[in-house]
Amino acid sequence: MCLVLTLTLGCDGAAVLPRQSIASTAGTGAQSIVSLWKSVSNPLPSSSGTVPDLTVTGNYYTTPKSPNPLLRSTGILAKRLTFLYGTPLAGGPYFPTGVLGFEKVAADVAYIEATEFPPVLAGTLLDDTQATADYSKYNDLETVADYTKLYSNECRNQLPSGPAPGAETNYTEDLFFSMERLSNSPYQVRRLNPTSDTLAFTIADNIAQNLTGRTLNQLFQAGRLFYADYRDQGELTRTDRYAAACDAYFYIDPSSAKFLPLAIRSNYGANLIYTPADDAADWILAKIVFNVNDFWFAQWNHLAATHEVVQIAYMAAIRTLSEEHPVQAMLNRLMFEVFAVQPLAQTVLFDPGAAVDLTFAYTGQAAQDYSTDYYQNKGSGRFVDNYFQTDLQRRGLINCTYGPALSHFPFYEDGTVIWNAINTFMTSFVQSYYSSDSAVDADSELQAWAKEANGPAEAIDFPTSISSRSTLIATLTHFAHLVSISHHTVNTNELLSLSSTLPFHPTALYAPLPTIKGNTSVVDFLPPFDKVLEQLTLTALFARPQFVGTNRTLMHMFDDQAMLGKMNAQTRSAASAFMSSMQAFSSQVSGRTFGSDGLSQGMPFIWQALDPNVAPFSLTT
Ligand SMILES: *[C@@H]1O[C@H](CO)[C@@H](O)[C@H](O)[C@H]1NC(C)=O
Ligand SMILES: *[C@@H]1O[C@H](CO)[C@@H](O)[C@H](O)[C@H]1NC(C)=O
Ligand SMILES: *[C@@H]1O[C@H](CO)[C@@H](O)[C@H](O)[C@H]1NC(C)=O
Numbered sequence: 001m002c003l004v005l006t007l008t009l010g011c012d013g014a015a016v017l018p019r020q021s022i023a024s025t026a027g028t029g030a031q032s033i034v035s036l037w038k039s040v041s042n043p044l045p046s047s048s049g050t051v052p053d054l055t056v057t058g059n060y061y062t063t064p065k066s067p068n069p070l071l072r073s074t075g076i077l078a079k080r081l082t083f084l085y086g087t088p089l090a091g092g093p094y095f096p097t098g099v100l101g102f103e104k105v106a107a108d109v110a111y112i113e114a115t116e117f118p119p120v121l122a123g124t125l126l127d128d129t130q131a132t133a134d135y136s137k138y139n140d141l142e143t144v145a146d147y148t149k150l151y152s153n154e155c156r157n158q159l160p161s162g163p164a165p166g167a168e169t170n171y172t173e174d175l176f177f178s179m180e181r182l183s184n185s186p187y188q189v190r191r192l193n194p195t196s197d198t199l200a201f202t203i204a205d206n207i208a209q210n211l212t213g214r215t216l217n218q219l220f221q222a223g224r225l226f227y228a229d230y231r232d233q234g235e236l237t238r239t240d241r242y243a244a245a246c247d248a249y250f251y252i253d254p255s256s257a258k259f260l261p262l263a264i265r266s267n268y269g270a271n272l273i274y275t276p277a278d279d280a281a282d283w284i285l286a287k288i289v290f291n292v293n294d295f296w297f298a299q300w301n302h303l304a305a306t307h308e309v310v311q312i313a314y315m316a317a318i319r320t321l322s323e324e325h326p327v328q329a330m331l332n333r334l335m336f337e338v339f340a341v342q343p344l345a346q347t348v349l350f351d352p353g354a355a356v357d358l359t360f361a362y363t364g365q366a367a368q369d370y371s372t373d374y375y376q377n378k379g380s381g382r383f384v385d386n387y388f389q390t391d392l393q394r395r396g397l398i399n400c401t402y403g404p405a406l407s408h409f410p411f412y413e414d415g416t417v418i419w420n421a422i423n424t425f426m427t428s429f430v431q432s433y434y435s436s437d438s439a440v441d442a443d444s445e446l447q448a449w450a451k452e453a454n455g456p457a458e459a460i461d462f463p464t465s466i467s468s469r470s471t472l473i474a475t476l477t478h479f480a481h482l483v484s485i486s487h488h489t490v491n492t493n494e495l496l497s498l499s500s501t502l503p504f505h506p507t508a509l510y511a512p513l514p515t516i517k518g519n520t521s522v523v524d525f526l527p528p529f530d531k532v533l534e535q536l537t538l539t540a541l542f543a544r545p546q547f548v549g550t551n552r553t554l555m556h557m558f559d560d561q562a563m564l565g566k567m568n569a570q571t572r573s574a575a576s577a578f579m580s581s582m583q584a585f586s587s588q589v590s591g592r593t594f595g596s597d598g599l600s601q602g603m604p605f606i607w608q609a610l611d612p613n614v615a616p617f618s619l620t621t
């Protein structure tokens, strides 16, 4: 890490780092992705006028019944006049505009560029240079197994401990593939309800019976059948790479109680349906084909489901809550750098010729449209409806009344520990400022926030009023959940360490899908070396190993001395209790090993994405 920091201070990226390129084309795409990253700037036209002074003048945050009401409403009015709803950027909801809007976006972009990107860019470029120099190690990527060599003592700046243990040794296990739906990519799979769902496709009874001891319909009737559906990717605009539009069944095995894959249908070309009864090569290809669709969904949905949901609710808060308000102070902390992301998504990912066009099977414009469709029309933009337990229960993953419980659910297990700690903190915080529900109801600024969010901001499914302590606690807990648990499960360090690890998770296929089974060479579908470097570079830019052990991690979520100094003793004590509980959880997560069965949390890999001493406290890119 020191090496990285030293280099960073002395250089400005690609130009000064040596490149010992083997293949002449290798690395050019990787470098261009880095260049895009460096070119991000405030996208808004600078507008003239006076930026309101947002300095908190009092010694303590106060709710609006307190002194100085005139000053307070003048401050809010100044924000309302200068922080405006502008055209969406990179899709989704409104993006800030106006003098204050410009100022806030510019500040977030400038901060992220000055403090966060330099070590990330330097680490990524060093890794890229090293990977290129070590080309002879990879045996020309002639076999699928050669792709695991890409991680042997590689990527060590942006991935200091290497890939998630098991990711490069156990990826052929069916349990590896299925348990990813319950850990690092948990937002698509749902249990089928025999009273309200129908089967999208069938597989022969004797095949299902051979694999599971039951027919497909028997599994379905018993509430043991699960489904993931990516058919909506079939119509997207393609690049010159390939992808299918899979849907797939998973099931809880009647004898082992394990959650396993049962069938994958490609919905593309010959529309083959694969099962574990197929040849090994066909079946692993089917899982890779599914993973391409899954990665697409996980990434473009996360923009809609986390960044954009909190962005618009926060914008409504800025226009209605005084900067003196403790809730505004809390949101200011949780929304750290929030406005830097859409400009970055536009420039680095979605623009013509940018990273999506370079590395995915569909275009950058398709990615943006797909993301916005999930935000606006497919439920990801909804606030209350996506509360942690509400979402999981709706999908039949917890508290299911018509089928057996999952024996392991790592996303829920780890998420619950953190969610409970956040909720406990928010309960103390809210109770310390509001002695009753009627005190919340009497807070005119909170009422204005809910009205604004549901009115001009057009936030989706935000609470229609915030008139009880429990509603305020739930609202704030969900903000904190989205910026931490929800986001870092599918993004940040997790991309490079697990969900885009090769050979199992390419961002696109490099050959058209087979039209028959039994003639499959899996390696033909995997990226060539220059595309490998692009995928590694792109995902490395999202990693934040530099945060480990610093006050940017989750355990420091409320450890903002400037904020706590203006809060009450009860909140300060809740913040330190949060930190202790997260420290304890970090010890548990970082100490995970494989059991004698070769599993951790019921999975053949070790999942540590939510270690509170590693994952950030806020949204990152
Ligand atoms: C079921 O398994 C048996 C033995 O394991 C095998 O001979 C048979 O072909 C299988 N049937 C199907 C439909 O896969
Ligand atoms: C769901 O189940 C958990 C235990 O797994 C329980 O603690 C929780 O109260 C249940 N929630 C609901 C809404 O029933
Ligand atoms: C079998 O695969 C090879 C390439 O891997 C291809 O050239 C050939 O056409 C395939 N055969 C059939 C019958 O599809």
Ligand SMILES: *[C@@H]1O[C@H](CO)[C@@H](O)[C@H](O)[C@H]1NC(C)=O
Pocket (backbone or CB within 6 Å): 551, 552, 559, 560
């Ligand atoms: C981290 O700590 C440093 C030094 O105390 C401080 O300047 C900085 O604002 C803190 N960062 C965050 C995000 O709290």
Ligand SMILES: *[C@@H]1O[C@H](CO)[C@@H](O)[C@H](O)[C@H]1NC(C)=O
Pocket (backbone or CB within 6 Å): 165, 166, 169, 170, 173, 594, 597, 598, 599, 604, 605
């Ligand atoms: C997974 O990989 C680890 C080594 O990386 C090994 O110890 C463990 O036994 C493997 N688990 C299974 C189920 O193969």
Ligand SMILES: [Fe+2]
Pocket (backbone or CB within 6 Å): 302, 303, 307, 487, 491, 492, 619, 620, 621
């Ligand atoms: Fe993100």
